[in-house]
Amino acid sequence: MNIGRPLLHIEKLNFAYPGEPPLLRDWSASIGPGVTQLFGDTGSGKSTLLRVMAGGLKVRGRLVLCGADLDTAREAYLQNLLYVDPGTDRFDQVTGHACTETLRAGDAGFDAARWQALVGTFNLAEHIAKPMYMLSTGSKRKVWLAAALASGRRLILLDEPTGGLDGPSVRALWASLGALAESADRAVVVASSERIERVPLAATIDLI
């Protein structure tokens, strides 16, 4: 387990979808280095909370990532994180390569050798030049995961990352997350409705 300085501070968040009961009520947390699991049943709000952390939903409260306040330094905040909504159609019309270029833009710490190795392990070589709309759900997810796992950004947000993945890819994912679990200055938040037992967790956030 890593005990390090928190990278993401979350203070008194309040959020409700229009016409729905609140999902977050004065909710605060700190995310430190290593792997943190966001755990909860279906519908408990895991995906919503990731979207909030990624600055994609308007909330009341405060989010500060590596000293950058989402409200007052939005660009600096977003520059430090990587998140792809698994339901997005944002990349459908571009190739896996172009998608990766977008996800690594401005990321000085992006590890191109690691990315190349992941493309091999994920069996993506024959798909990476195709438009994303042609890829299966699992292959699309692998393109995003390869970019995320090779990223040098300080906060990586993964929503049910094993969804649609074959066995070897799931093992490669856990191996990469196992290495990130040792990190002293980078955080990964993994939303999952199943308890993670394959990597040592820095923390678990239970959404009940």
Ligand SMILES: Nc1ncnc2c1ncn2[C@@H]1O[C@H](COP(=O)(O)OP(=O)(O)OP(=O)(O)O)[C@@H](O)[C@H]1O
């Ligand atoms: N765009 C939306 N508008 C209104 N309600 C929404 C919207 N997105 C999600 N919800 C509701 O918010 C609640 C939390 O959903 P969310 O997808 O965040 O949960 P989750 O824990 O990620 O679930 P799952 O494990 O099924 O992905 C659910 O009741 C859901 O129906």
